[in-house]
Amino acid sequence: MSKKILIEKFKSELIKVNGDCFVFKNLSEALKELKSIIAKEKIKNIAISTKTDIAKSIFDELKKDSSVTIESVEELNKTNSILKDNLKNIDLGISCADFLVAETGSVILKSSTDEPRLLSLLPESHIVISTSEQIIERLEDAVDFLSIENWVTVITGPSRTADIEKVLVTGVHGPKKLYVFINDIEIS
Amino acid sequence: MKINLFIPCIVDQFAPKVAISTYKILKKLGCNVDYPFEQTCCGQPAFNTGYHYEARICAERFLKIFANSDYIVSPSGSCVAMVKNFYQELELNPEAKSIYNDLKIKIFELSDFLVNVLKVEDLNANFKAKVTYHDSCHLLRELNILNEPRKLIGSIKGIELIDLNESDRCCGFGGTFSVKFPELSTIITEDKVRNIELSGADYVVANDVSCLLNIQGILKNKNSRIKTLHLAELLAMGIENA
Amino acid sequence: MPNSNTKHFKALIREKLSDKKLRNIVKKATSHSISKRIETINNYIPEWEQLRDRANFIRSKTMQNWEFYFEQLLKKFRENGIEFFYANNSSDACSIVKTLLFSFGVKKVVKSKSMVTEEIGLNEYLERNGFEVTETDLGEYIIQLANEKPSHITAPALHKSRQEIGELFSEKFNIDYTDAPEKLTEFARLILRQKFLNADAGISGANFLVAETGTIIIVENEGNARLSITLPKLHIVITSIEKIVPTLSDALMLLKLLPVSSTGQKITSYVSFIKKPLQSIGSENSQKIVVIILDNGRSKLLKNDKSRSILYCIKCGACMNNCPIYQSVGGHAYGSVYPGPIGSILTPWINTLNESKDLAYGSTLCGACSQVCPVKIDIHNQLLGIRKLSIENKYSPLIERVIFKLWLLSMKNFKLFTLLSKFLNFLSPLFQESGLKIPFWSKYKYFPAPAEISFHSWWQKEVKIKERINNV
Ligand code: SF4
Numbered sequence: 001m002s003k004k005i006l007i008e009k010f011k012s013e014l015i016k017v018n019g020d021c022f023v024f025k026n027l028s029e030a031l032k033e034l035k036s037i038i039a040k041e042k043i044k045n046i047a048i049s050t051k052t053d054i055a056k057s058i059f060d061e062l063k064k065d066s067s068v069t070i071e072s073v074e075e076l077n078k079t080n081s082i083l084k085d086n087l088k089n090i091d092l093g094i095s096c097a098d099f100l101v102a103e104t105g106s107v108i109l110k111s112s113t114d115e116p117r118l119l120s121l122l123p124e125s126h127i128v129i130s131t132s133e134q135i136i137e138r139l140e141d142a143v144d145f146l147s148i149e150n151w152v153t154v155i156t157g158p159s160r161t162a163d164i165e166k167v168l169v170t171g172v173h174g175p176k177k178l179y180v181f182i183n184d185i186e187i188s
Numbered sequence: 189m190k191i192n193l194f195i196p197c198i199v200d201q202f203a204p205k206v207a208i209s210t211y212k213i214l215k216k217l218g219c220n221v222d223y224p225f226e227q228t229c230c231g232q233p234a235f236n237t238g239y240h241y242e243a244r245i246c247a248e249r250f251l252k253i254f255a256n257s258d259y260i261v262s263p264s265g266s267c268v269a270m271v272k273n274f275y276q277e278l279e280l281n282p283e284a285k286s287i288y289n290d291l292k293i294k295i296f297e298l299s300d301f302l303v304n305v306l307k308v309e310d311l312n313a314n315f316k317a318k319v320t321y322h323d324s325c326h327l328l329r330e331l332n333i334l335n336e337p338r339k340l341i342g343s344i345k346g347i348e349l350i351d352l353n354e355s356d357r358c359c360g361f362g363g364t365f366s367v368k369f370p371e372l373s374t375i376i377t378e379d380k381v382r383n384i385e386l387s388g389a390d391y392v393v394a395n396d397v398s399c400l401l402n403i404q405g406i407l408k409n410k411n412s413r414i415k416t417l418h419l420a421e422l423l424a425m426g427i428e429n430a
Numbered sequence: 431m432p433n434s435n436t437k438h439f440k441a442l443i444r445e446k447l448s449d450k451k452l453r454n455i456v457k458k459a460t461s462h463s464i465s466k467r468i469e470t471i472n473n474y475i476p477e478w479e480q481l482r483d484r485a486n487f488i489r490s491k492t493m494q495n496w497e498f499y500f501e502q503l504l505k506k507f508r509e510n511g512i513e514f515f516y517a518n519n520s521s522d523a524c525s526i527v528k529t530l531l532f533s534f535g536v537k538k539v540v541k542s543k544s545m546v547t548e549e550i551g552l553n554e555y556l557e558r559n560g561f562e563v564t565e566t567d568l569g570e571y572i573i574q575l576a577n578e579k580p581s582h583i584t585a586p587a588l589h590k591s592r593q594e595i596g597e598l599f600s601e602k603f604n605i606d607y608t609d610a611p612e613k614l615t616e617f618a619r620l621i622l623r624q625k626f627l628n629a630d631a632g633i634s635g636a637n638f639l640v641a642e643t644g645t646i647i648i649v650e651n652e653g654n655a656r657l658s659i660t661l662p663k664l665h666i667v668i669t670s671i672e673k674i675v676p677t678l679s680d681a682l683m684l685l686k687l688l689p690v691s692s693t694g695q696k697i698t699s700y701v702s703f704i705k706k707p708l709q710s711i712g713s714e715n716s717q718k719i720v721v722i723i724l725d726n727g728r729s730k731l732l733k734n735d736k737s738r739s740i741l742y743c744i745k746c747g748a749c750m751n752n753c754p755i756y757q758s759v760g761g762h763a764y765g766s767v768y769p770g771p772i773g774s775i776l777t778p779w780i781n782t783l784n785e786s787k788d789l790a791y792g793s794t795l796c797g798a799c800s801q802v803c804p805v806k807i808d809i810h811n812q813l814l815g816i817r818k819l820s821i822e823n824k825y826s827p828l829i830e831r832v833i834f835k836l837w838l839l840s841m842k843n844f845k846l847f848t849l850l851s852k853f854l855n856f857l858s859p860l861f862q863e864s865g866l867k868i869p870f871w872s873k874y875k876y877f878p879a880p881a882e883i884s885f886h887s888w889w890q891k892e893v894k895i896k897e898r899i900n901n902v
Contacts, residue, residue, distance in 0.1 A: 017699075084661055088627060104697045113709065117660045121653060139697070140682050147643045147678045150510075152703040159653040160699050163569035163585060164611040165455070165592050166462045172568055172615055173622065174653025174700070195885050197841075201854055202878055204885040211893075223889050228841045234834055236795060238817030238826070242838040249842055277814070325796035358754045362794025367870045369440070369792060371447050374874040376754045376794070405875025408865070 006102040006135045007182060013105030017157030018170050019178040021105075023132075027057050030181055034058065034127070037179060038068060038092070041125050046070040047087055048094040049115045054183055055096050055129050073114050083116055093123040093175070097130035098145065100180065103138045104156055107180060111151040120155060126175035128155075131183040190220045192254055194262035194271075194295070196397070197229040203397045209424030210263045210298055216427055217306060224253045231278075232270040237364045240278060247275050248284040255287045259305070260295040263420045265327025265396050268297045273330050297327060298420055299336040299395060309339045313426025316346035319417070320389035322380070322403070323356040324396040337395055337419050344426045352392075353383045361402035374406070381406045384414060391417045439765055439788040446759040452589055456581075456760040459588045460751040466694025467748065467802070474696060475686075485687055486806035488680045489742035496732050499641040499674050506644025510706045513720040520550035523724050527552060527633070527666060528559055530720055534664045536561065536630040540622075542648075542655035543567040544635030545583050545745060546670050546724055549767045549780065552633075564625045566654035568618055575602050581761030583768060584692045584747040589760045622654070632658030636669040637688065637744070638681045639721070644705055646721065647681055649688060651699045659702065667721040671728050672741040684744055687804035691746035727780040740775050740812055742805040749799035749809055755792055764789060771799035775812040783816070784825050790816035854880040855887070 001009075011021040024030040037043070050056045050072045062070045076086045087093070095115055099108040107128045111117040120126050136142055139154065146152055159174030170176055191214055195207040214221045231246030250271065254260055262268050272292050280288060302308045321341060327333045341349050360366065360376030380403060384392045392414060394400050400416040407414055446452060471478045492499055507514045517523035531539065539561055541547065553574070556563045565574040569587040573580055576598055580586030587595070596609035599617060608614065634655050638647040646667055648655045659665045675681045689695040707717040731741050750756040750770025761769030766777040766786060774789035790813045799809040820826060840846045861867075861879030868877050883891075 013696075017695075084627060106697060111708070117656065117708075121656055121660065139685070140679065143678050143682060146682075146703050147645070149703070150706040151708065153656065154697070154701040154703075155699065156697045157699050160651045161568045161615060162651075162693070163567070163572065163587055164590075164595055164614060166459050166585075167592075167611040169612050169615040172619060172652040172654070173566065173626075173657055200885045201851060201880050204881045204883060204888055207885040208888060223885075223893070225886070225889070226844045228844065228847045231841075234838070236814065236817070237830075237834070238814070238819075238821035239834045240818050240821070242834050245838055246841055274814075277811070325794070325798075329797040329801050356798075358794045358796035358798065360754065360794060362796070365791065365794050366875075367868070369443065370870040370874050372443055372755065372758060372792070373794075375447055375453070375758045377875070379754075379758075401878065402875065405871075405877060408876035409874075 001102070001137060003132050003135065006137060007132055007184065009102040010100055010105055010135060010182075013103070014157065014180060015105075017105055018160070019105065019157040019180065021180045021182065023182045023184050025184055027054065027061070030054070030058065030183070031061055033181070034062070035065070037125070037127070041091070041177065043091040043125060044068060045090045046092045046094065047073060047076065047090045047119060047123070049073045049096050049119060051096040051114050052129065054131075055094065058094070058129070073116065073119065077113060084118060084122070087118050087122045090123045092125040092127065093119040094127045094129060095119050097128045097134055097180070099142050100130055100135045100182070101137075101139050101142070101154070102135055106139065106154050106156040108142055108145070109153050109155060110149045111153065117151065117153065120153065121174050124171065124175055125177040125179070126158075127179045127181060129181050129183070131185050133185055135182075189258045190222055191259045191261050192257040193221060193223045194227065194230075194254065194260050194267065195223070196262065196264045196267040198401070199264065199397050202401065203418065206263050206397055206418040206420050209418070209420040210261070212424050213298075213302070213311070213420060213427065214261065216311075217302075217308060227253050230267050230270045232267060233363055235270065235274060235278070244278040244280060247278050248281060251280070251284045251287040251291065254291060257291060257294055259301070260291065261298055261301045262295070263298045263395065263397075263418060265297050265324045265331055265333065266398065268295055269326040269330035271295055297331055297333060297395060299340055300331065300333050303336040303339055310343035311340065311423055311427055312430050313344045313423055314346055314429040315344050315422060315426040317391055318348045318350060318389045319391040319393050319422070320350045320352040320384060320387040321355060322352060322359065322384070322392055322394040322399060324394050324399045325358050327395050328356055333395075337393070340419065340423060341393060344422070350387045350389050352387050354379075359399045359402050361398050363398070366402065377402055377406050381410070381412070385412070389414065391415050391422070393417050393419055393422055395419050439763070439792060442763045442765050443759050443792065446763040451591070452760055453758055455591050456589055457757050459585065460757050463693060463747075463751045467691060467751075470690050470694040470696060475690065481683070481687055482804055482806050485684055485804055486742065488675065488683065489805045490739070492674060492676055493672065493732060493738050493741050496671070496674065499676055500671075502641040503639055503644060503674055506641070507721065510644045512644065512707070513718065515720065515722045517722055517724045519726050520724075523550045523668065523722055524552055524555040526722055527556070527668070530664070530666060531556070531561060531631060534631065534718075536664060538562045538564070538625070538629045539631045539633055540564050540566050540625055540629040540658045540662065541570070542632070542634045542650065542658040543570050543586070544633070544668055545580070545768065546635055546668050547633065548580060549726065550668075550724065552668070564622070564629075566622050566625065566658060567652060568615060571618055571622065572598065575599075579762065579767075581769065582747060582750060583745050583770075583772075589762065626657045626661050629658075629662045631664040631666060632662040633666045633668060634658050636667050636673055636721075638675045638684065639669065639673050640675055640678050640681050642677045645678060645681070646704045646719075647685075648702045648704070649685070649698050649700075653700060656700055656702055659704065660708070663717055665707070665717060665719045667719065668724065669721070670724045670726070671732075672743065684805075688744050688746050691748040691802065691804040731779055737779070737812060737815060739807045740779065742807050743772050743776070744805055746804055748802040748804065752798045752802045754794065754796065754798070771809045771813070772807075775809060775816060778816050783819060783823065787816060787820040787825055790820070848886070851884050851886060855882055855884055858882045
C-alpha cells in the first residue's frame, strides 16, 4: 500500500474513534494548526518532548508565544522535582510517535525519560508529532519493536468509557482530545 | 436407496402430523420410505440432564435399530444433532460405536436432506399466508442449517416470508431447563413471542417440534391468533394445495 | 473465602426476574454490545472464523504445554527485574499483597479493573487490614460506591441505570443530581485524579503475559490502568495462570479478537506493553513491579483433557452478552464472581462442584455462547460436562434419578413403550380443552394434549396395512 493510502486510512480510522489528524508539509503549517487548537481548547500550559527535530522547532517557536507557557521534558527532568508534580497542571502534552498504525488509527509510543508515559496521560489534550515515514499497515508490523522496547503504549483515540448505559464518553482518566500531526515528508 | 424415518418421541406422541407430513413429502418426491418400527427415543433428554448411562443405553438401542440405513431423515434438528454430534460423547460399546461412525454421515434433518441431498428447493407448493421463521438452536448451531428452510419456504407460491427479529435467539425451551427454571424459561419465550407478534405473521415456522410446543405454550395462553407450524406441515399442506 | 454463593441460584433468579427495570437495562446494554460486535466483524474482519480457529489453536497449544511456557515466563521476569509469586488460593494471594503493601509502607491503593482480585476478595481483605483501596475504572468505581459486586466481567456496572448512578453520586458526594453520563464521568475524573496522584501503590490485572519476552499486556479504554501502573512506585499485577501466551505475535493475534468480542472496537484506546519497572528520573525512586499468579483450582483443569478448554478464556464477555439467560436476569443472579456461561463452567472448578452445579443447569444449551466465543471454547459442551459430573456424583435429587430410571425402562422396552403410548392416546380426549398438565411448566405455559393416534399407530394402520393389501 502506498504511503498516501496509508495516511488516508490512518486518518479515517482515527476520526472514527474521536481522534483528529492533521497532515502538514512544513513547520509553519503545523504551527498554524497548533495555535488554532491552543485557542480552541483554551490551552495555557504545555509540556513537550523534544525528541525529534520538528518537535524541537515547534518548542522554539511556541516559546516565543507569550500567551502560553511551554516547557520541554528535557528541562523538566533537570529540575530535580517530581515529574507528576510538573505535569499535573499541564493542559497539553506534545509527544513524538514511534509508529502510526493505519489499520486501526493507532499511535505507538515508547516511554523513556525524554518521553514519559505521563506526558500522554495526565494533560487533557494530547498531540502526537509524527512523520509519514513512521506509518505501518498493521500492529503486527511493529512486533519487533514491541519485543525489544521495555515500555510501549499503543494509543487509539482519546480516553473513553461506556460504563454508564453504554453511552460513549471521551476523556475519563486520560486525555479528552487526541490530535495526530503527520509531517508528510514525500510531498515536501 | 431407502430412507429410514427417525421420528422423535415427542413428535410421535404430540405432533404425529409432523411425521405424517414428512412421510408424505418424501413419498411425493419418489423416495422409498421406511419407519423402523421399534424406535423410541434417541436419549437426548437424559443426555442433556447429565444422565449419560441412561442416554447411552438409548443410543445403543437406537443405533442397533437404524444400523445399515442408507439414509436417516428426521423432522427435528435437535434430535439429529443428538445422534450426529453428541453420541460421540457417550461411551458407546464397540459395536454401537462402529454403527455410529457409519451412520453419523447418513443422518439428515429434513430440510437439509431435501435441499442438499435430493437437491430440491422448490416443491411446487401453494400456500397463501404470512409466515416468519424461527431458527432452532441445534438446527442452526449444531447442524449449520440456516438457508435451507428459508429456501424451501420461499419457494411456496403465495407465501410471504417475513424476517423475524432475533430469529436466532433461543426460544427458552432447553428441555429439562423449562421445568427446572419455568419462570426464566417463560421470560425468554415471551421475548420470542413478542418478536413473532411484531413480525405481523400469521404463522411461525420452525423445524423442531419442541421449540414450537414451547412457543405455542405462550401464544395459546395469550389467545394469540398466530399459529405454530412445523416446516414439514407447511410444505405438506402446500403440496396438497397445489 | 469471600467467594461465590451459588446455593441460592434459583432463588436469586426468581428475585431478579421480578425486576423488570433491571431486565430492560441488561437487555438493552447487551444488545448494544451484540450489534457493535457484529457490525465490526461484518465490516472489517472477513477472516473472522479463521482468526477464531487460529486463536483456539494458540490457546490449546499453550494450555497443553503450560509448564514449559510458565518456566520461560519466569526466566524472563527474572531477567527483566520483575518480582513474582505463585498463589495457590485466594488467601495466599491476599496475604502476599498485604505483606508487600506493608513492606513498602503503603497506605493508599488505586486499583484498575481485575476480575481475579474480585475472585480473591481483595478489596474487603485490604480494607479490613486498614488500607484505603479505590477502584478507578468508572464502572468499578460506581460499584464500589454502591457497595455491590460487578455484574459483568468487562462492564461491571452494566445493571445500573443512569438515574441510579446519578442518585448514588448525589447522595455520596452531596452534589446536585444529574443523570448525564458526561457530567457523572467528569465528576469521577476529578475525584479519581486526586486518588491517583496520592496513591502509594497501584494494583492491576493483566490480559496477557508473554512467555517469550516477559511482557505484561494490559488492555483498557479509560487510561486508569495506565495511571495505576505509572504514578505509584509499586505496581502489583494480580492475574491467573491461564493468561500466559507463548509469543508477542500470539498476543497480537488474540488482541485482534478481544476488543471486537467485547465492545466491537477494533482495538481499545490503550494497550500497554510492559517489560521492566520504570526507571528513576531525577530524585524519584525507580518503580517496582510484582506479579502474582493465582491458581485457585485452575491447575486441575490443565491436566483435564476434556475440560482444559475452559482455560482458553480471554475474558471478553461476549458469551454473557449473547446469553438469553444472562440477558434476562443480569450477572448478580448467578451469585458467582464470574457470571454468564463462562462463569457457569469455571465456577465449579474454583469452588466446589456440589455448591455450583446448579449454574450449569441454568442454561438452555442453545450454544449462542460457543458460537461467539473468540477462542472457540465449547461452552455448551462444558455445561453438559458439568451436568454429567454432577449426576455421577449423585448430586441430583433422588426423585429425578428415579424418573430417569423409569423413563429408561419405558424407552428400552418397546412393549412397555407401546403400552404407555396407547395409554396416553387413550387419555387424549380428556385433555383436549385444557391441555396436558405438566408440573412447573403448566403454571406458565400451555401444553397440548397427547395425540389420539401416535405416529407409530398411524404407520401401522395406514402404511403397513396398505402395503400388505398391495402385496396380496
Ligand atoms: S468464554 Fe469465550 S466468550 Fe466467554 S468471556 Fe471467555 S473468551 Fe469471551
